[in-house]
Amino acid sequence: SQQxxxxxxxxxxxxGENATMxxxxxxxxxxxxxxxxxxxxGLVHLILIRSNEREKHSGRLRVTLDTSKKSSSLLIxxxxxxxxxxxxxxxxxxxxxxTIFGAGTRLFVKA
Amino acid sequence: xxGVTQTPKFRVLKTGQSMTLLCAQDMNHEYMYWYRQDxxxxxxLIHYSVGEGxxxxxxxxxxxxxxxLKKQNFLLGxxxxxxxxxSVYFCASSLGGSLETQYFGPGTRxxxx
Numbered sequence: 545s546q547q548x549x550x551x552x553x554x555x556x557x558x559x560g561e562n563a564t565m566x567x568x569x570x571x572x573x574x575x576x577x578x579x580x581x582x583x584x585x586g587l588v589h590l591i592l593i594r595s596n597e598r599e600k601h602s603g604r605l606r607v608t609l610d611t612s613k614k615s616s617s618l619l620i621x622x623x624x625x626x627x628x629x630x631x632x633x634x635x636x637x638x639x640x641x642x643t644i645f646g647a648g649t650r651l652f653v654k655a
Numbered sequence: 656x657x658g659v660t661q662t663p664k665f666r667v668l669k670t671g672q673s674m675t676l677l678c679a680q681d682m683n684h685e686y687m688y689w690y691r692q693d694x695x696x697x698x699x700l701i702h703y704s705v706g707e708g709x710x711x712x713x714x715x716x717x718x719x720x721x722x723x724l725k726k727q728n729f730l731l732g733x734x735x736x737x738x739x740x741x742s743v744y745f746c747a748s749s750l751g752g753s754l755e756t757q758y759f760g761p762g763t764r765x766x767x768x
Contacts, residue, residue, distance in 0.1 A: 586745055586760050589756045589757065644700070645699075647697045
């Protein structure tokens with residue numbers, strides 16, 4: 545089974561609203577990353593948070609990490625139509641070189 | 656600087672045929688990866704490489720082989736394609752180390768009939 549699992553599977557909001565996506569994972573991690581995928585394209589890295597960090601910001605993105613609950617959240621503030629995409633969390637485990645991706649959250653931002 | 660490129664973009668195969676997917680990166684990255692993405696699922700790691708001449712199995716390696724003869728190239732082979740291998744294949748590369756960001760190619764859509 546996959547290590548990262550996102551919630552919700554799909555999210556539809558109005559432009560200007562905030563979007564929150566959650567991710568859970570199963571084992572000890574080195575870091576957790578969030579990626580965006582536009583339809584028919586490859587994944588693009590958004591932000592990385594290390595296991596010893598609790599919160600990180602990058603522009604309109606805010607990521608939190610709770611290692612005790614093995615969960616992370618991605619907040620996109622003041623969303624735009626261009627934010628419409630699928631968002632994946634990816635957990636890098638401590639045991640090796642692999643990064644395990646979740647199934648993704650599909651975000652639709654209505655103009 | 657093209658980043659990560661993949662060849663071909665789209666291919667249709669008949670069951671039992673073979674093919675090779677090519678991934679190339681021009682960022683001098685040590686690590687390279689092959690993933691497959693199926694509807695409703697995240698990316699699953701097929702094989703990866705931590706340097707020229709090395710390869711290792713990922714989550715779903717069965718039915719695939721890989722080679723990393725040159726640092727910039729990572730080849731994924733299907734010796735005898737099966738309908739279950741219909742998927743979108745993504746290659747990625749990273750500098751190396753535990754905090755690295757992966758850079759993805761645009762993907763190859765493969766349909767096995």
